[in-house]
Amino acid sequence: MKLRTTKYIVKEGFINTYRNLLMSLASVGVVTASMIILGVFLVIALNLSYNTQKLKEQPQIQVFCEPELDDEQIRTIEKSIKNDSRVKKYTYVSKQEALKKAKEMLGDDQDVVEGLGDDFMPVSFIVELNNLKESQNVVSAFKSIQGVGNVRYSQERIDFILNIATWVQVGNLALIIILLAVAMFIISNTIKLTVFARRKEINIMKYIGATDWFIRWPFIVEGVIIGLAGAAIGFVAISIVYGILWGKVAEGVNIFSLVSLGEIQFNVTYTFVLVGIGIGAIGSTISIRKYLQV
Amino acid sequence: MVEFRSVTKEYSNGTVALNDINLNLDKGEFAFIVGHSGSGKSTMLKLILKEEDPTAGEVFVNGYNVSALKRKEIPYLRRSLGVVFQDFRLLPNKTVYENVAFAMQITEALPREIRRQVPMSLALVGLSKKANVYPGQLSGGEQQRVALARALVNNPALLIADEPTGNLDPETSWEIMKLLSEVNYRGTTVIVATHEKNIVDSMKKRVIAIDKGVIVRDQEKGQYEDEVKNYKVYS
Numbered sequence: 125m126k127l128r129t130t131k132y133i134v135k136e137g138f139i140n141t142y143r144n145l146l147m148s149l150a151s152v153g154v155v156t157a158s159m160i161i162l163g164v165f166l167v168i169a170l171n172l173s174y175n176t177q178k179l180k181e182q183p184q185i186q187v188f189c190e191p192e193l194d195d196e197q198i199r200t201i202e203k204s205i206k207n208d209s210r211v212k213k214y215t216y217v218s219k220q221e222a223l224k225k226a227k228e229m230l231g232d233d234q235d236v237v238e239g240l241g242d243d244f245m246p247v248s249f250i251v252e253l254n255n256l257k258e259s260q261n262v263v264s265a266f267k268s269i270q271g272v273g274n275v276r277y278s279q280e281r282i283d284f285i286l287n288i289a290t291w292v293q294v295g296n297l298a299l300i301i302i303l304l305a306v307a308m309f310i311i312s313n314t315i316k317l318t319v320f321a322r323r324k325e326i327n328i329m330k331y332i333g334a335t336d337w338f339i340r341w342p343f344i345v346e347g348v349i350i351g352l353a354g355a356a357i358g359f360v361a362i363s364i365v366y367g368i369l370w371g372k373v374a375e376g377v378n379i380f381s382l383v384s385l386g387e388i389q390f391n392v393t394y395t396f397v398l399v400g401i402g403i404g405a406i407g408s409t410i411s412i413r414k415y416l417q418v
Numbered sequence: 419m420v421e422f423r424s425v426t427k428e429y430s431n432g433t434v435a436l437n438d439i440n441l442n443l444d445k446g447e448f449a450f451i452v453g454h455s456g457s458g459k460s461t462m463l464k465l466i467l468k469e470e471d472p473t474a475g476e477v478f479v480n481g482y483n484v485s486a487l488k489r490k491e492i493p494y495l496r497r498s499l500g501v502v503f504q505d506f507r508l509l510p511n512k513t514v515y516e517n518v519a520f521a522m523q524i525t526e527a528l529p530r531e532i533r534r535q536v537p538m539s540l541a542l543v544g545l546s547k548k549a550n551v552y553p554g555q556l557s558g559g560e561q562q563r564v565a566l567a568r569a570l571v572n573n574p575a576l577l578i579a580d581e582p583t584g585n586l587d588p589e590t591s592w593e594i595m596k597l598l599s600e601v602n603y604r605g606t607t608v609i610v611a612t613h614e615k616n617i618v619d620s621m622k623k624r625v626i627a628i629d630k631g632v633i634v635r636d637q638e639k640g641q642y643e644d645e646v647k648n649y650k651v652y653s
Binding site: 126128129132139140143324325327328329330331332333334335338 | 467490493494495496497498501503507508509510511520521523524525526528529568569
């Protein structure tokens with residue numbers, strides 16, 4: 125395609141959007157509404173996966189050594205943890221730290237351990253795994269290491285988190301796909317109205333020898349303009365509302381923490397731009413097909 | 419220029435619009451196709467424009483074997499001819515100038531060519547002063563002249579007019595016919611489908627009469643109605 129044709133097509137797309145201003149605005153409204161709904165799902169999805177991720181990252185397995193082991197023996201245990209390929213990272217908890225934690229936990233009843241040295245406290249390792257699904261095997265492996273007194277982990281909790289994570293991912297994907305399909309249907313219908321209103325023009329263009337693409341492109345440009353405009357308004361709305369919400373949640377103490385506004389905006393921006401262009405272009409192409417058969 | 423070889427056209431509902439038509443038009447000719455509505459003259463034009471395909475036979479236009487043309491090649495056939503319709507078919511959202519320029523834009527013509535050709539074409543039909551007006555603000559005759567300017571802007575070798583005066587009053591009709599004559603005089607082959615007796619009779623051009631899908635008469639300097647045929651009817 126020649127440059128002057130491209131210029132003509134883009135210009136024509138803008139002119140047409142402007143000439144059918146009312147229709148264009150109606151379409152922008154529909155796109156905006158769909159985008160806001162999509163944005164809400166996206167925000168929920170992002171926050172859920174952010175929080176599951178955070179839960180997952182919390183220490184799940186703690187390996188306790190026998191209290192009477194000497195440094196050499198502890199180092200051997202540490203080595204076997206370190207060399208295990210399934211371990212993502214581990215933290216060393218010394219006797220002193222263990223005692224401090226115990227005191228913290230006891231609170232007012234600290235006198236129970238008063239006078240006792242840290243000698244009776246076990247050294248332990250907090251272990252994080254690459255894949256939570258392997259925890260059962262890892263735990264039994266660690267238990268069999270000589271000098272390991274106990275391995276603490278919560279199978280139920282891990283299973284629960286794993287379940288939620290999968291469920292959230294699948295559920296969100298399904299919702300987003302359904303929503304995209306609905307949005308595209310609505311938009312292609314709206315553009316169909318524009319195309320229908322101008323079927324005569326399309327017909328005339330065909331009669332004087334315009335190629336299909338020459339006719340199609342300005343409509344696609346129009347669709348993309350509408351899609352992007354709707355996406356832009358939707359983006360602003362989501363940003364403002366999320367900004368307010370984020371401020372409110374950040375004030376209080378919550379187990380559930382929110383993804384930062386910046387990250388939301390980044391994700392929403394590229395999704396909206398892609399979706400806006402995509403539904404605009406595909407919607408136009410679908411709607412115009414019928415009228416090109418002359 | 420235009421050739422029909424044993425062309426038959428049967429529509430899917432069973433109507434036979436054309437029945438074994440043979441026709442040959444040379445370069446520079448001016449021909450009327452006459453007949454009642456439903457006689458098959460519109461179908462002939464549709465076959466020339468490849469709006470329809472013949473059921474049997476072949477159609478040649480401007481060196482294109484129209485019946486064998488692929489869908490993608492249709493625009494190029496149509497660009498090689500100028501077409502004028504009864505209902506003008508102008509783009510309502512474009513000015514007179516833009517309407518004419520559009521026919522050149524689709525051929526990806528140079529802007530400098532467009533700026534040169536469009537005013538020339540508008541001058542030919544006498545509408546230079548209305549270049550920036552929208553079609554809705556023009557009279558029927560003026561709109562048809564815009565359509566004619568658009569049809570001629572790419573200098574087609576063949577001009578096809580389907581009932582060009584069907585929506586116009588007699589006086590305006592004559593203006594259009596004069597313009598068509600002039601275009602023909604400059605060397606363009608012109609085919610006009612019409613059922614306006616007055617015009618056909620006074621122009622004294624080739625007349626091809628169609629009735630029930632068959633060419634019943636093909637006459638140089640012909641009349642709308644055939645005296646001989648009428649004589650036979652009454653004898």
